[in-house]
Amino acid sequence: MDKTVDARGLTCPQPVIRTKEAMKGMTQGTLTILVDNEIAVQNVVKLGNYSGVKPESWKLSENEYQILFHMENGELHEDDTVSQDECIPDSRKKGLVAVLSSDQMGAGSEELGRILMKGFVYALTQLEELPETILLYNGGARLSTEGSQSLEDLKMLKAQGVEILTCGTCLNFYGLSEKLEVGSVTNMYEITEKMAGARSVLRP
Template sequence: MKIIDCRNMACPAPVVTTKRALEEAGGETVQVLVDPGAPRENVIRFAENRGFAVSEVEADNGFALTITSPGSAPVEPVRTVAGKGGKTVMLVASDRLGDGPEELGRLLMKNFIITLLDLAELPDRMLFVNTGVLLTTEGSEVLEALQSLGNRGVEVLSCGVCLDFFHRKEKLVAGSVTNMFTIAESLLGAGSVVRL
């Protein structure tokens, strides 16, 4: 049985680490050490939603979750439905996710973009507009993740007008500059649009 220690990890690291361990285990049982609260709940929900059985015991100020595959064959990574009829375009219109406190919103956006690296299906194109362009320029905490997404075939495009407005065009690091025509064409021609 493989044992992984996800204690003292910030969200979404416990789920991402568990996902990788389960894929590598090839159907073998995995034990995950997690902190109480959201880390425990998120890992249990993730595993159960993918058909795994989860048992738990309290251990060392946290929990030991034993995750077992229901069958002998490894569980395939979850993928979205194929054949959706066009490209998936993600419109990132802010450097924050949600409408709550700014600090929380920035943390959520950072975690969301980093989590994309562990998904089986990726957007075909990510369009950054308004304060979203701050994520693609010098000083952003997600530059490495965005560059990795670009290396995996995701087009990362930032609005030129927005970059000019924030005086960031010369500081663009991830992806390339685009214009409103391409943005509009991408959105209207997409099979699905995800707006953040």
């Protein structure tokens, strides 16, 4: 039987608690959870991962997110001792935008440039304060597409609430429109708007 949990407007740990309550005794069907912020998404997704239900999440609008738990003998048992109720802090730095305009870092050897860029994207995941947004355009569009060595790092950043935006014109130009693996497609107007509104811009 399918269920829906509307946790919009609730602060942590309430979305997690409401989700746990809905999961009890539910071994089949889809559990839909609605929340209104990215940190709640992270916490509910963490709960789903702990319970083995492979959660999926989408941003529906500016302040509405949907998470799906596909329940297949994946109910959360009472003896679970993992601290699902702990809230993940928001580690993003407000107004920090990282701009990746190439899949290489620096000039010179292309091979070395790609190695350096892979290291740079990984280093972003290790910052105490993560970027609020990562913009990828021109050759940087390759980083968020199928086959990129930086995909897992970008997915990790997205899971922590970092907005990943890749230029749609660039994806089309390189024939990668159907190969985007992380984040969403954007346009030059939004790229310009994000950069203009940034408090600081990080460029490799």
